[in-house]
Structure formats: structure tokens, C-alpha cells
Amino acid sequence: MPMNRKEIITCTINGNPVGVPPGTTILDAASTIGVFIPTMCFQAGLEPTAACRICLVKDEAANTFVPACAARAEAGMRVTTENDDIRRVRKFTLELLFSDHVGDCEAPCRLACRAGIDIPLVIRRMVESDLEQAVHALIESAGSADDPCSTCESECEKACRRGRHDAPLSIRHLMRYVWEFGVESGWADSVTPRASSERGKRFRCSMGGLKKGELEEFLKDASPAGRIEPAREPAEGYSNLEARSEASRCLQCDCRKAQTCRLRRHADGYGVRQRAYPPEERSRFRRIRHHGIVYEPEKCIKCGLCVAITEGKREALGLTYIGRGFDVEIGVPFDGTLSAAMATTAAECVGACPTGALAFGQPFETPCSWEAAGQRRL
């Protein structure tokens, strides 16, 4: 196409005339007049792939849906970025994605907790030996600085998945330990509890019943030790060492990106029903870990961002598509490890991943203090 710099393409977006240089995408053209179009597989600086279909908009002139991230604005286009029809198509794609999305947005313990504590997050912070953050997570999610466990009968422990293996985590003791630690240290005073309105009901993807082998998949990285009861007087609760050991028994079966997941955010926005297109049989949950990177393939939407990033940054190994059709997967070539695939780009890939498929786990390689106590390294 002859690129005349002075040439300006005029089209309309939601009825407003827009003039942009040739080659401008609809997404960029829309942003010049402040019109927001949702995206998932798009990242500025990378070649748009138009894979995820969430940015579909309608060109009324041609009466077709076009992906705003990749389609260029053309003269005479009459683009509508939002109406019932467009919302329906986006919702359709999202519902299809959820029909093949295996994982819980929220762990069973958190759903059971009357105080609404983000239990897995608190425990994760404990495992990371970051008690200050654990206190923050507890009080912030509980919405109050009062003793969070005073009103209930350990519903969380009844729901805990670990209970199906040996015994549930002693969540009550753990939460109490963190809370008391917060009060004694004074950290609790510096936290602003989140107002209850901010803890509104969100879309929640749920795995349903566990399939054969899935509990083992969760157990892979948890401490194999049995449930620890406080050796001191029960009223005094856990010692430091006990608390850390017990925390490391957690299966971490929640989603590490529950708050930042773009798929979930869109699910909220479009009123998605998780089981609108139920599968004959859902896939089996898997979790692959290497060093600090956690990859859960069943949460991947195959948007290709991580593939493009590793390719663009000239990773020696990188990530790639493997297989085709429904069975296509993002994987490491030649059965390499995750950290080898993303030697220099891990942070970028994890940040770009729109779902919880790629996330950072605990810093497993840092020797933890309770190793000396004869516990397996987490």
C-alpha cells in the first residue's frame, strides 16, 4: 500500500468520525477518542494475533465482526464497539474458554470462611516467611482487625482438600497465629481493612469434584508431614516453627492470579456462565513447577503471548505451541524445563499471561528455616 504520510483515513467509531493514518488498528483508532475495547491476547509492542476474539467489534459497513487489535481502520468503516450482539459474541468466546478452563478461582477454604479471609494467600505469605504480608492479607481480606476466627466452627477446615489425603490443615490455629502476631507486633494497626463492598461477589470458576490423580497433583509440592497440633497449651497456639511447618502442608489449590486474572475480569463483565457449554469430560488438572515458576496448562487460553515474548527476546529455548486442534498446548520444546525456556523472560511472561496459567510460586530454592527440623523442602 502506498504510504502517504499526509494521508488520513476517516472512519466512524460508535458514530464518531475518527481520522487516523493508514495502517492504524481499530483498537488504536478507538483509543484516540477514548473508546475502550477489551483485549486479552494483545500486548503493545507485539504483533497482534487476533487469537482470543474478545476484542471483536462490528464493522457495520461490511456487516462483519473484526478483531480490533489486528484489523486496521479503513476508509468508510462504520465500527460499533459495543452492543448486545457484540457482547453476545464475546460472551460466547469466554464461555467456550471456561468450558475448557480447569481450576478454582478461590480455594474451598476461602469459600467456606465466614469472615472472607483469603486463607491461601495468608498461608502463602507465611510459607514465603513474610509474616508482615501475611498479617496484611489476613486483616485486609477479613475486613476487620478483630479476632477473625471467633465466630465460627472451623468451616474452612471441613472444606480443606488436604483432608481427603490425611488431615485438613489446621487453618484456625494458623489464622490465629498470624492475627496474634499482627496484634503483638503492631503491624495489624497499619492495615486498612477492605470495606465489605469491595469484597463483592465475583465470578468464580470451579473445578467441581476432583478427578483421579488430581489430589496427587496438588500434593506434589506440599509437605508430606501430618497435621501438627500445638505442643504448648492449645490456648497458646502454634510456636513459630510449628506454624511454618503446618503452613507448608497447604496444597495451594487456589489460583495465584485470582485478583489479576483478565479472563475472570471479563467473566465478571460479561456475566459468563461457567457451564454454558459443558464438556463431555473436563481435562485433568496439571501443575508443572520449576524453580519459582508455576505452569498450570489447563488454565491456559493459548493466546500465544508467552510464545511471542520468548521468541521476540531471542530465548535460546523459549515456549511453543505443541499439537493442534483442541489438544494444542503451550509447552517447552524438547521437554525442557520451564526456567530454561524462560531464562531471561520469566517475569515478562508471567506478567503478560492473562490467566493463572503462568505464575510465580514460592521461592522454593531458598532454603527455609524449618528444613533443619527434618521437614521436606517445600
Add this chain to the structure above:
Amino acid sequence: MNGDEGDPGAFMDRMILESHPYRVLEGLTIAAFALGARSGVLYIRAEYPLAIERMRAAMARMKTKNLLGENILGTEFSLDVRIVEGGGAFVCGEETALLASVEGVRGMPRVRPPFPAERGLWGRPTLINNVETYACVPWILRHGAAAFAALGTRRSKGMKVFSLVGKVLRGGLVEVPMGTTLREVVERIGGGVAPGRVFKAVQIGGPSGGCIPAALADTPIDYESLAEAGAMMGSGGLVVLDDSDCMVDMALYFLRFTQEESCGKCPPCRIGTKRLREILERLCAGRGGLADLVRLEDLSQQVKEASLCGLGKTAPNPVLTTLRYFRDEYEAHAAGRCPAKKCAALVRYSISDACMGCTICAQRCPAGAIEMRPYEQHAIDSSACVRCGTCREVCPVAAVHLEDLRCP
């Protein structure tokens, strides 16, 4: 040149490449000359070794005669042609995926525009056409456009090759002028269906095409009429179906193909076709219900709308056309019956009292579902039977019958 012929049962391009390599190369050379292109790529699927061998030989001979290569026939015009062998992915027949494949990356379609004519191979303007198109060019140049345009209908010009397969007496490749009716092709050229059978429908256009019922057999074969009927010309696959073919099973067959050949890039195609397939499988297994018909229609429409490339946009066509013309068969499946007695899970075999106890069926049954009882009427153990139909084929007195499983 797009020689990635992938439709099941289609072999038009293969025939042309194997039998008329010069026609294709001449057409390609003319096109390159008209455009001022200096290099040409023949993308031929690796499953056609003979076609590749013959194209190679033809190219070598043309080079020695200075019909290809540098300064063709002493002119300024040079054309370098090479062959790229496809890796066996159906989606690489889609032009942008094909170009990616030539570049050595994974064959996944991308958004158009920009069309290949603007930004194609290695980012350069690229003309991409099918084998048949190039093969037509020399003839048109020699005889004039008017002669070519005189063939066919007002809007669809020229001739078209079809691979006529399925339940016809004479199958094979046929070339007919556009506008010939389906009935003429099936009955006059193909000799109709086997005696005693009823012509039911044609599946035209390959896995992305549709089923046109016998009642519409007078539809002329041209782009517009086929599109109106819900089908398409496609590459020219033409499968004739008779009353022993089940339309739900047919839809499932083609959908299974497109589902497995989807590249997996966009969710509507990757997941949508899988869900469609699951519903069809459920119906064929007798586990479906009437609600599944609504689900099928809804899913098909939305997959068509939301998919990125032609594969996903057309994959539901076999489902939509069979639903449109043979809804009664779907309803029968939802009630657990296969009218054509084709779906294994919905039928059973039984032996009538015409049986003379010859034991041949018992001897041949691969599942051991028939007990050998010489000179007595045999019986089939339906729970062990695998519905292969062998007993029915070997019975000398036609005593083996197919019946509905639910309402015998």
C-alpha cells in the same frame, strides 16, 4: 501455488499435478510475467510424492529449454520456481497459514487484511492461487477470455473438476461446465446410486461444504446457487449419499475431521468444534435429547461468526445444512433411533427364522457373539455384538436383519 489439497476424498489437484504439470507451470509463469514476479513457490502436500516428482521433472525440462529460470526465451523476464512440501496440516490450505508454513513457522492463519496480495510471503506482495486456477490460464490465453466465459453460467464461468465419490455406480474425477445440475452429475455422469437404493443427498465442498438433499438435485452447480443452498463449491469434493447413509453420522464425520485439523489458535474453532463434535457423538450414541438440537444450532452459528479463519467459519456447515434439510433424522436420533440404521449404538442385528443353520455367521463373527448351532436357527448376543455387519454380509439366505435397538 496452493497445492495443499486436503479435503477427504478429493484428488482433483493431484490429478492435474500428476498428469498436466506443464499446464500448471505455464499458468504460473504467465501469472508471474503479468505481475513482474521473479520467484514462484509450489506448495504441494508431501502426501503426493508422485505429483512432486513429476512437477520436479517438468521444471527441470522447462529449465533446459529456457522456459523457466534466467532470461526466459531470451527476454528480460526471469522466474525462479521452487517446490515446498507441505507437512500434512489441513489448515495450511488456508492461504495465510500456507504462507507461514512456507516461511518455516507453524501453519496458523492470521487476520486478513492485509491480504497476501498486499503483505504475503516474507512480507512481500504475493499472488496465491489454486492448482486448478493456474491450469486454466494457458487455455484462456490461447482461446481467449470470451471462449472461457462462454462456458458456465452468467456469474460462474468456465469448467470445474469434481471428485465424484460415494454411493454412485461410476465414481472418479469429472469436469463439467459450471451450471450443470447436481442431478446430471450424479445420474447421467455417475450412473446414479446402486439398484434398489434411493439417492438421498450430495455432500458438496468437502468438510466445509454442506449436504444438499435429493429434492434440490436440480440445483445448478455454481457458486451462487450452492451458497444459497447452504453449501459451497470448495475444492470440488462431491460425495453422493443414499438411503443407507445417516446424515447425523455424516455431519459427525466431517466435523471430526475439521475439529482434528483446527490449528487451535482461536477459541471458537478450537473449543467450539470440539463441543459440536461431542454433541453429535452423543446423538449418534443415543445419549442425546431434543435440547441438543438447539445447542447444535446455537453453537454452529456462533462458531461461524466468531472464528478467525475460513476453517472455523465454515466448519459448522455440514451440521447446519443437515439440520436444515434432515431435521427429522436428528429428532429420531434424539429419540434413540437411527433411521438409516447406520449408528452402531442405535441398532442391533438379529437372525430371522429364514436361517438354515449353516454356521457361516458364527464362524465369521469377530466378536464371538453368535453361538454355533448347526441346522438350528442362530441367535446374536447383542451385548457382545460389535455391529460390524459381517454376519449380514456372509449370510447366504439373507436371514440377518438390522433393527432399531429401542423399538424392534
